[in-house]
Amino acid sequence: MKLAIGSDHNAFDLKETIKEFLSDTEHEVVDYGCHSKDAVDYPDVAFEIAQAISEGKAERGIIFCGTGIGVCIAANKYPGIRAALAHDVYSAERAQLSNNAQIITMGSQIIGPEAAKKVVEAYLNVEWAEGSKRKVDKIIEKEEQFVSQNYKEAVAGSNCSVN
Template identity: 45%
Template sequence: MNVAVACDHGGFPLKEAVLEAVRAAGHTPLDLGTDSPTSTDYPDYATRVAAAIRAGQAERGILMCGSGVGICIAANKHKGIYAAICHDTYSAHQGVEHDKMNVLCLGGRIIGTELAKELVRAFLGAHYSGEERFERRFQKTAAVEQEK
């Protein structure tokens, strides 16, 4: 699977570990920046990942900023993007299995590189269950996008 990865300066300390974890899980990372710790704007990177997913260049995405909050909010403004901050492995896989989460958001000032790697493994190893109750809930959530 192709995985779009991007961060602002606050998430930059996790970036190499995340790219490494994507590769180690047998997937291909699509590095969409930033390439330095110089101050940047997180919405730009959320837009890059969303565009890659919507264009079919990536099936999932991983975004990082200082807390994970700003980049998560920005990502969720894009149609077809279901992003969540996960700083525990249960949420990282359960969000995919039950909620069709397609973007994992991490806080570079909140977690360390080893936990980030574990979260990436949990996220990328999960698959949507498709159970009727989860699909019903997902369809209700997706319908909200159509109201915009």
Template identity: 45%
Template sequence: MKIALGSDHGGYRLKEEIKSFVQSLGHDVEDVGCDCSDSVDYPDYALPVCRKVVAGEADRGIVICGTGIGMSIAANKVPGIRCALVHDMFSAKATREHNDSNVLAMGERVIGPGLAQEIVRVWLETEFSEGERHVKRLKKIKTMEDEYSLHP
């Protein structure tokens, strides 16, 4: 699987750890930045991750900032992205099974690297349960995106 990975300064250290971890699981990683802990704007790194996922250049994306909140908000502005802010393993599994999330957001200041690695592992290994009720709900989300998109 190819994973697009990005962070702002608040998530830089965790991004570096997650990059190595994802590679150790046998996945390809495309790191879109940032490349240091100097202050940057999180939308500048959420957008390229999401563009790669929507374009099919990456199978999934991971975005990290201090809390994960800013990154998840920015990511979810991109039509076709279903970004889940996750800080526990139950949610990591549920968001794949029920929501078919294609981008994972986490906060470096909220969780440590060990838990983050386990969340990523579970999220990457869990498949979407294509049950009728889940597909129906995703279609409703797509309808919402289409209705409010500036570029349908």
């Protein structure tokens, strides 16, 4: 599986640890940064990974920041993306099994390297079996309503027309 991984500067060390952990697996890992401990705004990395997944450049993503909350919120702003905060094995499995989450997020100030490895492993070792498809479809439908409505409002405010 092709994985997108990234972090802000606060979680650089944890990202590097997980990247090294994944190097011993069959997964192809693409590092979207940051690439040093120089300050980086976490939304920038989260948006880039969400876009890569949306465009099919990666199948799943793992994003880190100090708490995991900021990158989760940011990634979920990207249409079509479902990101889930996961700091334990159960939530990592459920992110995929129940929600078909393309991204999990973690916080370097919350979880240690060994626990993070177990969370990543749990997330990557399960596939969505469409058990909660009805619920996920409701989320997708609502998102599509908002995206369509916002597009129509944006076009209405311009000199273009919408059919």
